Amino acid sequence: MSMISIQEVTKDFGSFRAVDDLSIEVAQGEFLVIVGPSGCGKTTVLRVIAGLEKASSGTIRVAGHDVTEAEPGARDIAMVFQSYALFPHMSVFDNLAFGMRLYKVQKVEIERRIRDVTGLLGLEDYLHHKPSQLSGGQRQRVAMGRAIIRRPNAFLMDEPLSNLDAKLRVQMRFEVKRLQREIGTTTVYVTHDQVEAMTMGDRIAVMSAGRLQQIDTPSRIYSRPANLNVAGFMGSPSMNLLDGIVEADGGLPSIRLGDNLIPLDERWEHIFPSLSKKSGEKVVFGIRPEHLAVSDAAGQARALEGSVKFVEDLGAEAVAHVQVSTAQVHAIGEGGDTSGVDNIDWSNSGGAMIDVRVDAGGDSIWGKETVALRPDTTKIHLFDAETGQSLRAN
Numbered sequence: 001m002s003m004i005s006i007q008e009v010t011k012d013f014g015s016f017r018a019v020d021d022l023s024i025e026v027a028q029g030e031f032l033v034i035v036g037p038s039g040c041g042k043t044t045v046l047r048v049i050a051g052l053e054k055a056s057s058g059t060i061r062v063a064g065h066d067v068t069e070a071e072p073g074a075r076d077i078a079m080v081f082q083s084y085a086l087f088p089h090m091s092v093f094d095n096l097a098f099g100m101r102l103y104k105v106q107k108v109e110i111e112r113r114i115r116d117v118t119g120l121l122g123l124e125d126y127l128h129h130k131p132s133q134l135s136g137g138q139r140q141r142v143a144m145g146r147a148i149i150r151r152p153n154a155f156l157m158d159e160p161l162s163n164l165d166a167k168l169r170v171q172m173r174f175e176v177k178r179l180q181r182e183i184g185t186t187t188v189y190v191t192h193d194q195v196e197a198m199t200m201g202d203r204i205a206v207m208s209a210g211r212l213q214q215i216d217t218p219s220r221i222y223s224r225p226a227n228l229n230v231a232g233f234m235g236s237p238s239m240n241l242l243d244g245i246v247e248a249d250g251g252l253p254s255i256r257l258g259d260n261l262i263p264l265d266e267r268w269e270h271i272f273p274s275l276s277k278k279s280g281e282k283v284v285f286g287i288r289p290e291h292l293a294v295s296d297a298a299g300q301a302r303a304l305e306g307s308v309k310f311v312e313d314l315g316a317e318a319v320a321h322v323q324v325s326t327a328q329v330h331a332i333g334e335g336g337d338t339s340g341v342d343n344i345d346w347s348n349s350g351g352a353m354i355d356v357r358v359d360a361g362g363d364s365i366w367g368k369e370t371v372a373l374r375p376d377t378t379k380i381h382l383f384d385a386e387t388g389q390s391l392r393a394n
Contacts, residue, residue, distance in 0.1 A: 003029075004049060008059070019045055035193075081160070084143040092129055155185055204217070228241065242329060247279055283382050304327060307371070321355060322356055
């Protein structure tokens with residue numbers, strides 16, 4: 001059963017379309033993360049669900065009821081904001097009790113619920129503190145407690161961890177997910193942080209320019225991106241995307257990346273047999289940083305040659321930035337638009353800067369004049385250069 005149903009929803013602000021024909025079903029008890037770059041429409045979606053913005057067209061249902069025209073208070077949805085939105089002059093106890101007092105909940109019931117929620121959130125010792133006396137993590141727990149204590153049909157969370165420092169964000173990611181599992185309330189969580197999306201969501205909805213690009217489990221979003229927008233956004237570092245041309249002379253096709261020729265394996269003949277008939281067609285070649293092997297030898301088959309320009313040492317691993325002068329990075333247009341892209345230009349003197357995951361320290365390749373990058377041919381992605389859609393059958 002769907003707890004939240006978004007059907008063909010569009011939201012316009014004058015001539016600007018913030019959300020374009022969006023349809024999503026959120027199951028009861030599901031934790032759905034909406035992710036995408038700034039300005040993609042993800043927060044607008046949350047506000048439309050909550051009733052803080054009216055949909056220009058389409059239908060919103062919560063727990064089976066049409067709430068498209070309903071006021072926010074009638075939707076039985078609790079929202080947690082990025083800014084916490086706590087009353088600064090009230091204690092933690094009064095912040096938690098405020099909503100229940102408005103609904104005239106009996107005093108004994110208010111105290112019982114607050115005792116249960118503060119025990120769950122570890123706030124028992126702070127009931128008489130004002131927000132200014134709390135840390136960022138404690139204030140976020142109070143904001144979440146105020147939502148939980150209402151026992152709503154669903155939680156909506158708008159980048160609730162973005163004001164926290166890096167260490168506390170990791171801790172709070174775990175806490176939010178743990179609480180959601182214990183309570184079992186349907187949750188729609190908005191973030192621009194890919195790590196939050198991958199680690200917290202049962203499913204991820206990726207948006208770009210107001211449109212839903214793909215909705216699926218974290219593992220499938222990462223391993224089988226539906227288009228260039230998803231491939232270029234999900235992952236840190238993101239997928240390497242290079243302009244390529246199909247070359248086929250009998251046998252299996254290859255992808256030409258400037259002066260480099262990368263043969264494809266039998267998998268592509270089976271999955272996309274028409275590829276071998278499209279010699280000269282422009283495609284986008286994608287490979288994730290962890291799927292490139294690095295060696296000293298130059299002139300290897302199935303390899304790109306480049307020079308190491310910089311190595312980021314991350315402790316447990318390192319990311320090397322390798323410049324391949326004979327290949328061209330694919331440019332995705334403003335707002336993620338890939339329609340009509342026709343930008344193959346082998347004359348670019350800078351060439352492609354490719355990210356590669358290497359062993360911790362990265363000392364073995366630092367300063368190398370020439371290295372060979374050999375793609376794992378079972379992990380190659382190909383995309384249509386004009387539409388941006390994946391050419392791999394799902």
